[in-house]
Amino acid sequence: MSDAPEVNRGVVTPTRVVIGLCLAAPFVAMLWVGSYAKTDPQFIGIPFFYWYQMLWVLLSTLLTMTAYKLWQRDQRARAPRKGGAAE
Amino acid sequence: MNDGVNGVALGVFIFFFLAVTVMGFLAARWRKAENEHSLDEWGLGGRSFGTWVTWFLLGGDLYTAYTFVAVPAAIYAAGAAGFFAVPYTILVYPLIFTFLPRLWSVSHKHGYVTTSDFVRGRFGSKSLSLAVAVTGILATMPYIALQLVGIQAVLDVMGVGGGESTNWFVKDLPLLIAFGVLAAYTYSSGLRAPALIAFVKDTLIYIVIAVAIIYIPIKLGGFDEIFAKAGDAFAEPNPATGAPRGALTPPDATQWTYATLALGSALALFMYPHSITATLSSRSREVIRRNTTILPLYSLMLGLLALLGFMAIAAGIKVQNGQLAIPQLFENMFPAWFAGVAFAAIGIGALVPAAIMSIAAANLFTRNIYKDFIKPDATPKQETAVSKIVSLLVKVGALVFVLTMDKTVAINFQLLGGIWILQTFPALVGGLFTRWFHRWALLAGWAVGMVYGTLAAYGVATPAQKHFGGSSKEIPGIGEIGYIGLTAFVLNVLVTVVLTFVLKAAKAPEGVDETKPEDYTADAGDPGVQVELPPATAGSSH
Numbered sequence: 258m259s260d261a262p263e264v265n266r267g268v269v270t271p272t273r274v275v276i277g278l279c280l281a282a283p284f285v286a287m288l289w290v291g292s293y294a295k296t297d298p299q300f301i302g303i304p305f306f307y308w309y310q311m312l313w314v315l316l317s318t319l320l321t322m323t324a325y326k327l328w329q330r331d332q333r334a335r336a337p338r339k340g341g342a343a344e
Numbered sequence: 345m346n347d348g349v350n351g352v353a354l355g356v357f358i359f360f361f362l363a364v365t366v367m368g369f370l371a372a373r374w375r376k377a378e379n380e381h382s383l384d385e386w387g388l389g390g391r392s393f394g395t396w397v398t399w400f401l402l403g404g405d406l407y408t409a410y411t412f413v414a415v416p417a418a419i420y421a422a423g424a425a426g427f428f429a430v431p432y433t434i435l436v437y438p439l440i441f442t443f444l445p446r447l448w449s450v451s452h453k454h455g456y457v458t459t460s461d462f463v464r465g466r467f468g469s470k471s472l473s474l475a476v477a478v479t480g481i482l483a484t485m486p487y488i489a490l491q492l493v494g495i496q497a498v499l500d501v502m503g504v505g506g507g508e509s510t511n512w513f514v515k516d517l518p519l520l521i522a523f524g525v526l527a528a529y530t531y532s533s534g535l536r537a538p539a540l541i542a543f544v545k546d547t548l549i550y551i552v553i554a555v556a557i558i559y560i561p562i563k564l565g566g567f568d569e570i571f572a573k574a575g576d577a578f579a580e581p582n583p584a585t586g587a588p589r590g591a592l593t594p595p596d597a598t599q600w601t602y603a604t605l606a607l608g609s610a611l612a613l614f615m616y617p618h619s620i621t622a623t624l625s626s627r628s629r630e631v632i633r634r635n636t637t638i639l640p641l642y643s644l645m646l647g648l649l650a651l652l653g654f655m656a657i658a659a660g661i662k663v664q665n666g667q668l669a670i671p672q673l674f675e676n677m678f679p680a681w682f683a684g685v686a687f688a689a690i691g692i693g694a695l696v697p698a699a700i701m702s703i704a705a706a707n708l709f710t711r712n713i714y715k716d717f718i719k720p721d722a723t724p725k726q727e728t729a730v731s732k733i734v735s736l737l738v739k740v741g742a743l744v745f746v747l748t749m750d751k752t753v754a755i756n757f758q759l760l761g762g763i764w765i766l767q768t769f770p771a772l773v774g775g776l777f778t779r780w781f782h783r784w785a786l787l788a789g790w791a792v793g794m795v796y797g798t799l800a801a802y803g804v805a806t807p808a809q810k811h812f813g814g815s816s817k818e819i820p821g822i823g824e825i826g827y828i829g830l831t832a833f834v835l836n837v838l839v840t841v842v843l844t845f846v847l848k849a850a851k852a853p854e855g856v857d858e859t860k861p862e863d864y865t866a867d868a869g870d871p872g873v874q875v876e877l878p879p880a881t882a883g884s885s886h
Contacts, residue, residue, distance in 0.1 A: 280438040287431035287606060290599035294424075296592060302567030303651075306593045310430045311647040317434045318640040321441060325637050 272331050279324040283317040350502050350675065356684025357502065357691060360548070361522070364541045364692055368529030371536040395634050397539055398626040401700070402635060403642045404542030405622045406613065409494030409694030410487075412549070412649060417666040419653025423578045423590030425598060427650055428605045433643040435610035441636045444614065445629045446776045446864040452624075453863040458704075459620050459772050460712035466775045467783040468855030470716055475790050476768045477712035480617040481738075483765040484705045486757035487616070488742035491694040491701075493667070493754055495522055496746070498687045501671035516747055522691070527739050530699045531732055535625055538699040545696050548689035550645065552674075556686075557648045560655050560677050573658040600824035601816045608830035612766040617704035618697065629867045698739070706735035756812035760801055763815070763829035767793035770833075770840050776864065783855050785843035793836030800828045 286292075287310070296304040393401060411429070418426025447462065456462045459480065464473035499518050529537045564570050571592065578590040594602050613619060626632055656669040659676060663669050674686040710731040715722050722730070745754060771786045804814045819826040 280441060283434050283438055284607075287434055288603045290594060290602050291596070294593045294596075294599060299568075302569070302571060304571060304592055306424060307427065307647070307651065310427065310434070311644065313434055314430065314640050314643045314647060317438065318637060321437055321640070322637045324438075324441065325633050328633070 270331070272327050276324045276327050276331070279320040279327075282320055283313065286313055286316075350680055350683065352680035353675070353684035353687060354502050354504060356681050357498075357688045360544070360685070360688035360692060361525075364544055364695070365525050365529065367540050367544065368525070368533060368537040371529070371540040372533040393539065393625045393631070394627050395631050395638075398622065398631050398635055399638055400542040400546055401535075401539045401625065402619070402622045402639060404538065404545050404693070404696040405618055405700045406697075407549075407642050407646060407693075408487075408491055408697040409690050410490040411646070412690055412693055413494050413497055413667050413670055414490075415646060415650050416653035416656065416670045419650050420656050420661075420669040421590065421653075421666045423574070423592055424594045425590065425602065426653065427647075428602050428609075429650065430643060430647045431602075431606040432609040432613075433646055434640070435606060436613050437636045437640055439610055440614050441633060443773050443776050444623055444632050444636075447620070447772075448623065448626070448629050448632055449866040450776070450859055450863045453866050454859065457624070458617065458708050458711050459615070459768070460708060463771050463775060464712070464716070465858045466779065467771070467786070468857060469783040469787070472771060472783050472787050472790075473712050473716065475787060476771060477708045479764050479768050479790075479794070480615075480708050481705045483761035484617055484701050485738060485742060486745070486754050486761050487618075488698050488701045488705075488739060489745040489754040490758050491698040492519060492523065492742060492746045494694040495519060495691050497665075497667045498671050498690050501668055501675050502687060519746075520743075522695070523739065523743050526695050526698060527736055530702060530735055530739075534732075535621065535700065535703055538696045538703075539625075541692060541699075542696050545689065545692040548685060549693060552686045552689045553645050553648050555682070556652060556655075556674070556677075560652070560659070560673070563677060564655060564658050570654050570658040574654040577657045598825070600819075600822075600826050604819075604826035604830045605816065608766060608827040608833065609762065611769055611833065612762050612829060615765045615768050615772060617708055618701040621700060621704040621707065698742075702735040702738045702742075703731070705738045706731040706733075709734045756801075759812060759815050760798060763797035763801060763832055764794055766829045766833050767797065767836050770837055774840075779857055780844065781840055782844040782847040782852065784852060785840045785847055788843050789836040789838075789840030792839045793832040796835055797828055797832035800832070804828075 293306055293309045295306060298305055300308040415426060415429045418429075420426075447459075450456065450465075451462060454461075454465055456465065458477065460473040460477040463476050464470060467473075496519055504518050561567055561570060575592050578592060579588055581588055614623070623632060626635070652670055652673060656673040659673055661669055661672050661676065663672055671687065671690065674683045678686060710722075710727050714730050715727065719726070767790050770781065770789055774781050774786070800817050801815065802811050804812060804817055815828055816825050817828050817831070818824070819831050
């Protein structure tokens, strides 16, 4: 985990860290089953276990969308440099 | 349990079935390109699909009829444990966001049609590419068989075919007809047929779920009532084991299983050839990233669908074969005509993935077995012809499988298929990010994962089944019960890493990498990116 031998200069930026967090959050939330394996509080009669995971479908969608938008912005910011180098 | 043929439902079912059949044949003309005899054209729809077509195609492909029948059936049988499909599909999208665009780029740059094409190009190893291709074909075949099982379940509840009808021919005739139609239009229209039919399938499924999730709870007295009844049903001991049948929330002992199943399945999903086929058929890299943000809509639908399993319990549905629970629930709850719509949704839902899967398996065979090992100088026209025939053979194989063997065999093989396909992850996804792994190490890791996974799954026994009783087993060294596929995957990675160090130290030949770092980020419009061209006929080895 701690050693990242191939860190090129300028690859790890704050934006990219945020993108990584957005993409990693669903894994932490969903794989930690103990945090949601319970019945209460219920929502319109549906046990917590079920509506919480369905809620995470929406949350992870929002997070992935955020990551996508940030990625697009990141790419656009880099585009002039890259294009200039290629031509 | 069949009280005669449900005429109205059957009529509606046949109507939709005929409609999609016509669409399937007309699809060949949809967005047709000039060069119709290339494998890109038949097997990837000309690589021309935009965001929405890709969304329908991937949705139609990943969320199969079997999913619609099996997920609520698992909930019906055991409660919470069956709900792992929801976290599983949640995790898929952040995951593919990271690696699928790279696969798209490199594939379009080099004209790769399959994952094995990429592995061969990246590692310069035909044996590794063959391993990936064979795994893909083996894992896909039982999956196609299960789609036919899905159609059978619906036909059974409608009172035609399946069941205990005496004559085998009469019993299987409806399935044979459905199958023949599927085979014919896949043959003539290629990937365009399922892409077009996926629109109908998804529209029907969304309508059915929306109605079911509102209408059935009202009839059953609300979700409170449904979960109270389900909770009571799960608490009753199972006569075979004496333990409770299931639970509304997973007890501590099963939480590892739940998490590892979700993670392992998420890692495996986009290793399946049919997922990759649908991905590579999209027009640009952006289409894929954008799709990862809209595909979760299907996960929401899947979650709602899973709840139908509880409704089947609350509605007092009693079936021996759990897979009939949901079709039976529809039949009991809905007016006959709407039950017909629901059945059509499931039936068509089986056709779309079956068509894509057979195309994907055929592409693998043609590109990575036929062309690499049998006839290296095959022309694009020959490739397409072989692919068309193989797609037919694959489907016939699946049909024979379903008709001659017990259904549990297909389910066991599908379970194994999931474990197997996961073992191609290090070569494919690893290869997309780094060339550090040694090709022989990857091959050895794959073999270890395959052998361990198969043996471990074989050894799982339940009171009902001696072998292949489930997909989870104690994880060596941790002591918790976890998904076999994920354990095998970890072993696979360990072997790969250790052997890579050894082989590098021994200076074993690395193989030629035909890709360049910038190939992995290329997009449509960049120089050298093929958007609508036949695959490079020269191959890599000449």
